Amino acid sequence: MREDESDWFARWEEELPSPEELMPLSQSLISPDLALAFDIRSPSQGNGNSNQPHHHHQTTTTPTTPSQLQLPSSQANSSAEFAADSADLGSGGAAGDEPARTLKRPRLVWTPQLHKRFVDAVAHLGIKNAVPKTIMQLMSVDGLTRENVASHLQKYRLYLKRMQGLSSGGGAGSDPATDRLFASSPVPAHFLHPNRVPSSDHFMPSFVPIATLQQQQQMAAAAAAAAASNPHLQPAQFHHRQIAAAHFGSPTNGGFHSPTSNGQFGSPTSNGFGSPTNGKFDPSFLARQTQQQQPIHRMSTPSLHSPVGNYVEDLESANANGGGRTVLTLFPTRDD
DNA sequence: TGACTAATAT
C-alpha cells in the first residue's frame, strides 16, 4: 500500500500540466495595457495576494516559435494612440485620481490547466479545508486572487452537487458545454461522497507550494515602465469594450511541479497533512504569506527559472452575444 | 477584522 502513495504522487505529477502548459497567471494578466491596470482592486480588500509578475527565463526548451515573444505592446489593438500625455490619465478630467488603483482586472479565464490545478489543490486539501484562501495559496498561481478562486469554487461546488444528484439516477452523461471545463479534470471520489472517509485516506505527503513569494516591487516597476511607455489607459478606456486577450504559451514551473528527484523542497513543514477529510491538518505548509512586501528572495529552487512568458495578444471576439467582452486567456487555449 | 458562502450583477 505504500506504493500507492508514491503511485498517486507519480500519477499526480503526470497529470499535472506540463511545463509547457503551465504558466504564471499574473504575468498574463498583466498585459501592457493591463499593466497599468493590474494594480490591486479595492483598497479594503486586502487581497491576500495581489499579483506579482515574475520574470521568467526562456527555457531553452521552448521550441515554440520564437516569433511571439515579448510583449507586443499590445498595441496590436487599434488604440495605439493612447499614449499622449502622461499626466492625467486619470479619469479624465477633473478628478484625476489614481486610475491604476481603480482599474479592474480582466476576467480570469479558467482554462483546463488552471482548473486542474484548482481541483488538485482542493483534492489535496480536502473539502474541509478547501476554502478560497487556502486553495489559492496551494495553487500558488501567480496572479490568482482569492475572489477568483472563491467564485470558481462556488461554481465547482454546484457542479459537484449536480454530479451527485445525477450519479444516483443513472447516469447518463452530461455533456453540456457547461460541464466541459469541469469534466476536464477528474473529480476526486471523496468529493462525491462527502460522508465517506477513506480509511487509508491521507494523501499528500508533503505537498509543497513553491512559489508563493513574489515581488510586488517588481510588479510595480513593471507597471511603471509600462505606464511610462503607455501612459494611460484609464479604466474608462477599458471600461467598455474589448481588450486583447492574452494567450499564454510558455512553460513555467510555476511551482506546482515537484522536483521529485531533487526534491529540495524539504520544506520546514513538510509534514503530511493529517487527514484531509478527517482530522485537522496543519496549514503550516502555507507558510505565512504575509501580504506583500517581501524582499525578493526567491527560494533556492533547483531551477525554478521560468521561461519568459511569451504570450501573444489576441483579439478574441469572444462571444457573439451581447457584445465584446474583454477576456483574458491565461493558458494556451489548448483543450485537452 | 478577515474570510466564507450565497446571492446577485455584469
Add this chain to the structure above:
DNA sequence: CATATTAGTC
C-alpha cells in the same frame, strides 16, 4: 453562461 462583485454572517 462564466466570472465578478456585493451582502450577510461568523
